Amino acid sequence: MSKQSAAPPSRAGADEQSSTGVIDSPDVDRKQLAREHEEVKEQQKNRFEGLNTEQLIELYRQMQLIRRFEEKSAEVYVAGKIGGFCHLYIGQEAVAVGAISAIRKDDYVFASYREHGHALAKGMPARSIMAELLGKATGCSKGKGGSMHMFDKELGFLGGHAIVGGQIPLATGAAFASMYQGSDQVTLCFFGEAAVNQGAFHESLNMAQLWKLPCIYICENNQYGMGTSIARGMSLRDVAQKGCAYEMASEFVDGMDVLAVREATMRAVERARRQSLPTLLEVRTYRFMGHSMSDPGNYRTRAEIEKYQERDPIKLFSASLLEEKITDQKKLDEINKQIHDEVEDAFRFAEESPLPDPEELYTDVYANPIDPSRK
Numbered sequence: 534m535s536k537q538s539a540a541p542p543s544r545a546g547a548d549e550q551s552s553t554g555v556i557d558s559p560d561v562d563r564k565q566l567a568r569e570h571e572e573v574k575e576q577q578k579n580r581f582e583g584l585n586t587e588q589l590i591e592l593y594r595q596m597q598l599i600r601r602f603e604e605k606s607a608e609v610y611v612a613g614k615i616g617g618f619c620h621l622y623i624g625q626e627a628v629a630v631g632a633i634s635a636i637r638k639d640d641y642v643f644a645s646y647r648e649h650g651h652a653l654a655k656g657m658p659a660r661s662i663m664a665e666l667l668g669k670a671t672g673c674s675k676g677k678g679g680s681m682h683m684f685d686k687e688l689g690f691l692g693g694h695a696i697v698g699g700q701i702p703l704a705t706g707a708a709f710a711s712m713y714q715g716s717d718q719v720t721l722c723f724f725g726e727a728a729v730n731q732g733a734f735h736e737s738l739n740m741a742q743l744w745k746l747p748c749i750y751i752c753e754n755n756q757y758g759m760g761t762s763i764a765r766g767m768s769l770r771d772v773a774q775k776g777c778a779y780e781m782a783s784e785f786v787d788g789m790d791v792l793a794v795r796e797a798t799m800r801a802v803e804r805a806r807r808q809s810l811p812t813l814l815e816v817r818t819y820r821f822m823g824h825s826m827s828d829p830g831n832y833r834t835r836a837e838i839e840k841y842q843e844r845d846p847i848k849l850f851s852a853s854l855l856e857e858k859i860t861d862q863k864k865l866d867e868i869n870k871q872i873h874d875e876v877e878d879a880f881r882f883a884e885e886s887p888l889p890d891p892e893e894l895y896t897d898v899y900a901n902p903i904d905p906s907r908k
């Protein structure tokens with residue numbers, strides 16, 4: 534079953550990529566974009582039903598928190614305070630926030646290395662994530678993981694995985710555990726579209742459908758795997774269609790609309806909890822920043838990025854909230870100020886925290902701890 538939801542972002546930019554990796558895209562048609570924005574906003578407002586003011590504002594707050602957190606991370610990275618890789622989530626906030634708002638606290642979430650946003654949406658404190666980015670002892674992984682290894686067992690946030698597609702079989706295993714133990718927990722597994730080319734994706738989907746596992750596979754199709762567009766790396770580019778190969782329910786979702794993501798995930802959660810069946814969601818989105826902080830970005834044009842910035846999920850949602858008179862600009866400004874303070878507090882906390890003790894090199898490496906005194 535494959536169902537097309539309204540107006541997903543197109544793959545236009547990817548399709549126009551030349552074989553040299555440089556995109557010959559036309560200038561942005563602002564009038565057309567404004568028309569699309571109005572259309573999508575009307576569709577979004579129709580999805581307000583059933584949600585109260587508090588819930589709607591919370592979705593806005595979480596998306597803004599992720600945006601601000603990532604902007605601060607970029608600033609701190611450039612200042613040389615973060616070591617290793619750092620992949621930002623700016624532009625994709627509606628995916629993690631919309632999907633995670635549809636699950637319970639005791640459900641599980643797995644993500645890739647682009648996971649700061651998912652960790653925040655699952656309830657991890659900004660302090661523990663920022664401290665981890667700075668490699669401090671107070672970080673969620675005691676400063677030994679860094680940007681790609683956020684983790685919080687109590688909150689059911691099970692990583693943070695640096696191997697492309699590596700989280701897909703792990704999430705399938707967590708869903709198997711829930712089924713085996715007879716709990717009604719569900720697992721959300723987020724990954725990029727390039728991970729779909731990994732064998733582990735196909736093996737997992739086959740097993741999940743065959744064994745009826747309550748796993749929701751959420752492909753965040755941002756159109757690029759590092760500097761390679763989907764058009765250059767995938768023969769069948771409609772990822773949701775791949776669910777048919779395993780008779781798995783699947784949907785295309787507009788990843789710039791937080792409520793569209795929430796609704797599609799709610800349908801999948803219902804299927805997982807009540808029938809113990811998996812779902813594949815292809816959520817079409819776009820990353821506004823480079824692949825990582827060290828990406829020269831010479832594989833796409835400024836015009837293409839600007840086109841998608843016009844579809845900014847936060848801009849869209851705040852316009853819908855204001856037009857429906859759910860809130861006013863003053864209240865949104867207050868929230869933005871609180872978020873700014875929360876992120877600054879997280880950074881101060883991280884800066885002032887100690888580095889991990891050298892002895893920590895020997896902890897949490899093997900299930901049976903290493904005795905450093907034994908040579």
Ligand SMILES: Cc1ncc(C[n+]2csc(CCOP(=O)(O)OP(=O)(O)O)c2C)c(N)n1
Nearest residue numbers: 647695696697725726727728755757758759
């Ligand atoms: C098994 C493996 N191969 C290659 C890499 C290098 N690598 C890191 S990110 C990435 C692209 C993945 O793109 P996608 O899955 O679309 O996720 P996105 O970065 O767009 O969120 C690659 C090839 C890796 N980390 N692991």
Ligand SMILES: [Mg+2]
Nearest residue numbers: 725726757758
């Ligand atoms: Mg991608």
